[in-house]
Amino acid sequence: xxxxxxxxxxxxxxxxxxxxxxxxxxxxxxxxxxxxxxxxxxxxxxxxxxxxxxxxxxxxxxxxxxxxxxxxxxxxxxxxxxxxxxxxxxxxxxxxxxxxxxxxxxxxxxxxxxxxxxxxxxxxxxxxxxxxxxxxxxxxxxxxxxxxxxxxxxxxxxxxxxxxxxxxxxxxxxxxxxxxxxxxxxxxxxxxxxxxxxxxxxxxxxxxxxxxxxxxxxxxxxxxxxxxxxxxxxxxxxxxxxxxxxxxxxxxxxxxxxxxxxxxxxxxxxxxxxxxxxxxxxxxxxxxxxxxxxxxxxxxxxxxxxxxxxxxxxxxxxxxxxxxxxxx
Numbered sequence: 665x666x667x668x669x670x671x672x673x674x675x676x677x678x679x680x681x682x683x684x685x686x687x688x689x690x691x692x693x694x695x696x697x698x699x700x701x702x703x704x705x706x707x708x709x710x711x712x713x714x715x716x717x718x719x720x721x722x723x724x725x726x727x728x729x730x731x732x733x734x735x736x737x738x739x740x741x742x743x744x745x746x747x748x749x750x751x752x753x754x755x756x757x758x759x760x761x762x763x764x765x766x767x768x769x770x771x772x773x774x775x776x777x778x779x780x781x782x783x784x785x786x787x788x789x790x791x792x793x794x795x796x797x798x799x800x801x802x803x804x805x806x807x808x809x810x811x812x813x814x815x816x817x818x819x820x821x822x823x824x825x826x827x828x829x830x831x832x833x834x835x836x837x838x839x840x841x842x843x844x845x846x847x848x849x850x851x852x853x854x855x856x857x858x859x860x861x862x863x864x865x866x867x868x869x870x871x872x873x874x875x876x877x878x879x880x881x882x883x884x885x886x887x888x889x890x891x892x893x894x895x896x897x898x899x900x901x902x903x904x905x906x907x908x909x910x911x912x913x914x915x916x917x918x919x920x921x922x923x924x925x926x927x928x929x930x931x932x933x934x935x936x937x938x939x940x941x942x943x944x945x946x947x948x949x950x951x952x953x954x955x956x957x958x959x960x961x962x963x964x965x966x967x968x969x970x971x972x973x974x975x976x977x978x979x980x981x982x983x984x985x986x987x988x989x990x991x992x
Contacts (some may be wrong), residue, residue: 687971691735691989695781696982699874700724700767701744712870713941714948716980718744721767725774734986738779740978741768744876745788752798754789754813758820765824772825781828781857782821784814793879795833795887803882810835815845822851832859834887840907857936858904860912861897861923864888867916867942897923898930916940918965921972928973937969939979959988
C-alpha cells in the first residue's frame with residue numbers, strides 16, 4: 665500500500681521549505697563576546713580561537729562599529745588584565761580608570777544604542793584565577809566574602825554604563841546580593857542575566873587562554889555544576905528567579921541543549937545560551953582541516969541552540985553568522 669501521509673510534500677521546493685520553517689536566526693539573536701587588552705592600535709589573534717582577536721580599546725571600537733552595521737547590537741566585553749594588576753581580592757575590577765571599565769564607558773559613549781553585558785566574576789582580576797575569594801590556608805573558595813567583592817564589581821560596571829550585569833561566578837546568593845546593591849545605589853534599571861547553569865566544562869580552555877585567567881591551582885568544580893546533573897539546573901533556576909534575575913543563561917550550549925530546553929520549559933524569563941570557546945574552536949579546527957563545511961556547520965549549530973529554546977545566543981560566531989544572514 666502506498667503511503668497516504670507524505671511529509672516530503674512540505675520539503676519539495678525552497679519556497680515551501682522557507683514557508684514552513686519553524687526556527688529562524690537573525691542578527692538580533694546574537695550577543696558577541698569581545699576581548700580587550702592593554703595597548704594602542706593593536707589586534708592579536710588568539711591561537712586557540714582562529715578569527716577571534718584581543719583588541720586594544722581603540723580597535724575594539726572599530727570592531728563594534730562593523731558588527732553594528734551587520735545588525736549585531738549586543739556585546740559582552742571581557743578583559744585581559746595585566747598580571748601585575750591582579751591580587752587575591754580582585755581590586756582592579758572596580759577601577760573606573762582601569763582597562764575594563766574605561767573601555768565599557770568609551771563604547772557606550774560612542775555607541776549609545778548598543779547593549780553591553782558585563783561579566784561579574786573575580787577570575788580575570790584575581791591572582792588566584794578563581795571566580796571567588798580563595799582561603800589562603802585551605803584553598804577553599806569562600807562564598808559569602810566573595811559576594812561583597814562581586815557586588816562592588818557589579819556596581820562599578822553599572823556606573824561605567826553596563827546595561828546588563830552577567831554574574832558568571834556561580835556563588836550562592838549572588839543574584840539577590842547584586843540586585844540589592846544595584847537598587848540601593850540607583851541602578852534599578854540595570855538588568856541581571858544570571859549564569860544560572862554554568863557547568864564545570866572542558867570546553868572553556870580557549871577562553872582562559874584569551875584572558876590568561878586559568879586557576880593557579882585547584883579547579884572550579886566546587887562552584888561550577890557537575891556536567892552529569894540535569895535537575896540541579898532547575899534548582900538553580902528557581903533560586904535565580906526568586907532572587908530577581910531578569911534573564912537566565914546556560915553555559916556551555918552545544919553539549920547542553922537538553923538543559924536549555926529543560927530550563928525553557930520551566931521559566932517565563934528569557935533564556936540565553938553561551939556557545940563557548942571550545943565549541944567554536946572545534947568547528948574552526950575541523951573546517952581548517954577540510955573535514956566539515958565551516959559555514960554550514962556554524963549555522964547548523966547556532967540553529968540547534970535556538971531550536972532548543974535559547975532566546976539569545978552568546979557566540980564568537982556572531983559577526984561571521986550575521987554576515988551570512990545579511991548575504992541571504
